[in-house]
Amino acid sequence: MMSSVVKTSVQNKNYATMMKDMKKFTITGKITWRILGAVVWFFLIFTKADAQSYDSLALYLSQNEDIPYYLAQAIAIYPHDPRAFTEGLVYENGFLYESTGLHGESSLRKVNLSTGEIIHLVEIEDQYFGEGLTIVGSTLIQLTWKSRVALLYHKDTLELEKTLYYPYEGWGVTYDGSHLIVSDGSNLLRFLNPVDFSLIRELPVSSGGKLIDQLNELEYINGKIYANVWHTDIIAIIDSQDGEVVGWIDVSQLEEKRNTREDVPNGIAYDAENNRLFVTGKRWSHVYEIQLPELIK
Numbered sequence: 562m563m564s565s566v567v568k569t570s571v572q573n574k575n576y577a578t579m580m581k582d583m584k585k586f587t588i589t590g591k592i593t594w595r596i597l598g599a600v601v602w603f604f605l606i607f608t609k610a611d612a613q614s615y616d617s618l619a620l621y622l623s624q625n626e627d628i629p630y631y632l633a634q635a636i637a638i639y640p641h642d643p644r645a646f647t648e649g650l651v652y653e654n655g656f657l658y659e660s661t662g663l664h665g666e667s668s669l670r671k672v673n674l675s676t677g678e679i680i681h682l683v684e685i686e687d688q689y690f691g692e693g694l695t696i697v698g699s700t701l702i703q704l705t706w707k708s709r710v711a712l713l714y715h716k717d718t719l720e721l722e723k724t725l726y727y728p729y730e731g732w733g734v735t736y737d738g739s740h741l742i743v744s745d746g747s748n749l750l751r752f753l754n755p756v757d758f759s760l761i762r763e764l765p766v767s768s769g770g771k772l773i774d775q776l777n778e779l780e781y782i783n784g785k786i787y788a789n790v791w792h793t794d795i796i797a798i799i800d801s802q803d804g805e806v807v808g809w810i811d812v813s814q815l816e817e818k819r820n821t822r823e824d825v826p827n828g829i830a831y832d833a834e835n836n837r838l839f840v841t842g843k844r845w846s847h848v849y850e851i852q853l854p855e856l857i858k
């Protein structure tokens with residue numbers, strides 16, 4: 562008898578659990594399908610957007626051959642951490658300073674250019690996605706992607722000294738000696754006061770009337786702004802006064818193995834003292850010194 566009661570009780574429990582599980586399954590199933598649907602939708606939209614951006618730029622370049630187009634050749638090759646999802650790159654006195662992205666993997670690094678040795682690595686809070694990086698005096702300024710926050714470090718110690726509200730999506734940043742120049746993935750570059758980030762002027766970037774979108778990592782060199790165009794192998798060389806593209810650098814000939822479609826070129830740094838130009842990319846194994854375009858020097 563006792564055994565039967567226990568059995569009934571167990572059976573009831575099983576039934577209740579089963580009903581609960583079924584209900585849970587139905588809800589989980591609905592949510593899963595909705596999430597899957599959204600993922601597919603976003604994938605299609607973004608794939609299409611990327612394809613449009615790259616195809617339209619490639620088509621435009623093939624039809625407008627009057628602007629100088631340089632195929633980058635490596636004149637020196639240095640090691641680069643293949644785990645570094647490079648979002649910002651700047652050079653000073655034998656060292657690269659690098660910002661890497663992705664939530665949970667973002668960092669600020671000081672790297673020996675010649676050996677690739679990471680001299681100092683600062684891990685960034687998981688909530689932040691590291692983006693552009695530049696040097697202003699003794700301060701390293703690192704942008705974050707969507708957090709509306711810029712992180713300011715002392716250049717020598719890499720100690721975080723300050724965080725500043727930053728009113729835009731952070732992509733690339735460089736410094737022309739007076740102003741920060743920042744990108745946000747659009748065709749617009751903004752010139753900001755480096756102390757309080759107030760807006761000085763906006764510069765739409767175009768080539769013969771066509772706006773050039775997806776501007777990413779930046780480097781200011783002698784009156785020109787060099788900009789990686791996201792998801793392409795193209796660096797646009799932009800006149801910092803009028804926003805016109807005055808040249809293109811194609812880095813597709815650099816023999817870098819890429820494992821995913823996100824392992825794109827994204828990192829430009831300039832050694833002003835020795836007139837050297839360095840490029841790398843997300844999860845690339847090398848930093849390449851490439852020739853500075855003759856006409857642009």
Ligand SMILES: [Ca+2]
Nearest residue numbers: 650779780829
């Ligand atoms: Ca740079």
